[in-house]
Amino acid sequence: MIRTAPGRVHRLRRRVTVLIAVCGLLVSVAACGLQSGGALPLRVNPGSVTVQPDLDGQTITVGSKDFTEQVILGYILAFVLSAGGADVRDLTNIQGSNSARDAMLAGQVDTTIEYTGTGWINYLGHEKPISDATQQFDAVRDEDLAKNGVVWIDPAPMDNTYALAVNQANMEKTGVKTLSQYAALVKSDPAAASTCLETEFRSRQDGFPGMAAKYGFDPAAAHTQILQTGIIYQATANGNCAFGEVFTTDGRIKALNLTVLEDDKQFFPHYNAAVNMRKEVAEKYPSIARLMKPVMDDLTSDEITELNRQVDVGGEEPADVARDWLKKKGFVTY
Template sequence: MTGSAPRGPRITRRLIRSCIALAAAISLTVGVAACGLQSGGALPLQVKPGSITVQPDLDGQTVTVGSKDFTEQVILGYILGFSLSAAGANVRDLTNIQGSNSARDAMAAGQVDVTIEYTGTGWINYLGNEQPIPDPTKQFEAVRDEDLKKNGIVWVNPAPMDNTYALAVNQENAQKTGVSTLSEYAALVKKDPAAATTCVETEFRSRQDGFPGMAAKYGFDPAQVQMQILQTGIIYQAIANGNCVFGEVFTTDGRIKALNLNVLEDDKQFFPHYNAAVSMRQDVDEQFPSIAKITAPVMAKLTSEEITELNRQVDVEGREPADVARDWLVKNGFVTV
């Protein structure tokens, strides 16, 4: 290891993010609207305009940016936050909210103004649909139209990146089990459940676009599976070490390549498309129309390859999400420092 000094600021920033997320969760629990509290802090880094310039409707206005609590979401939250800051907004940082439903509730409660959300999550989790739409563009359009009509939530600027769920296995266990598709995984569960130990995180275990829905699609009883519940970040190493034969992964996670894991083919195309898109309440969109304008070119640059590399820099190299996000925006000319 090359010195421990640089780790201090990284730990401090992560502690701050955790405290902010905890404050948000507490405030939502006790009733934010009733007490009028606001959560969130300043962005950890400063940026200046680049190709994103100061916008009259955003200049000096406070906008709260939220995200969920896993690496990619925090990176996307900072990409969004720095973009708005370059446009002149006073950005409040509420990244790192625990869980999809909590992040959505924070927006509904007015704690969060804008996030980057996934189309599959919107369609299945928030809108309650059971069948995904195979075409990514039509999936986005369906989420956009239904969420606006039912909930007053605006979706704009879908990115090319598609971070869907998958199961993965290490090379040794792939050879040992002969499993390369989810159909073969289902057959193994039925034949020899002990050979198909599977690690998942809590949310995937209960989501209809997660393990229960996958089991129904592929025709096996999820209760047969010998399952371990782990934190998302631990699962990848547990798969690599063989502590779990199979495990839940996100397809844009940089650790898949770094740990040489095999992703099982979703041969029945169960998992929805999870294209990232900017999501905000209708009142926020109407007050700040420039949010859609300035984020359009940023989102267009976010391919699966690009976000996988950014995730890798955090999860493999140990860099801070805010540093990674800002560097990417600078490299692409969106902001300056």
């Protein structure tokens, strides 16, 4: 999942992202010597989140991946810890899932918000998702702790899974409303099923190749075009792509009047967001779990979709959107 967050603050952070990416090509993130990010761009004060003895004055680095929702979630986590008394270092906007994960495992990042489907498929190497969201979380939590010392806590009800979408004209023209119908169109008329994808989805096993295997078509036969995620939504709405990869909690789906194809064979995993940290971080700062539990409980798919819309459609800054949401809910003040 790759999306670019707008704004001056994020241009500064992209310099950090580039450093991580370059070091990853040479050896690993751990060898970069990057110990923390910059200070948070905005201040918060305690609300229902109060200063905790184990966090007070402690330096904690919060990371995220580089698409809108992840940056928002990263700031939600960062502002909660800041209101809890921590000196939070901002390392949001790391490019790509693997780089963000490696940064946490290497100790460059202390805590992130990650998705259960990504953990199960990408990090733990499973090919088949678990259809029940609670069972999926439990399985990821137990296996990642046992194998990698990664703690998963406080799963949110929000579920940001992959999907394909179509505009109204192409849906009427092709009659495609489900992924099974999409697969049939790829096999019968590949040109009519032209599909825009981003790079990571094109190669991930929980993405296009796995979906093709589940629905019985050759991914190489599909007419696909690689675009940046933010461009795919508009290209699909304009009809430049008959179909486009989307994320189900993206506010642009509704804003652009796109329709999500039904995953009628239930291929795509659940991607419930949950707080991640190394075991030693969880043991040193037990109040992170207590502070984040009510926050994560409030992060429904509808809530995060609206926050995403404010950034991607409304042009607001992710840090502002995250802080305003926390204030609205009473978690912080400013």
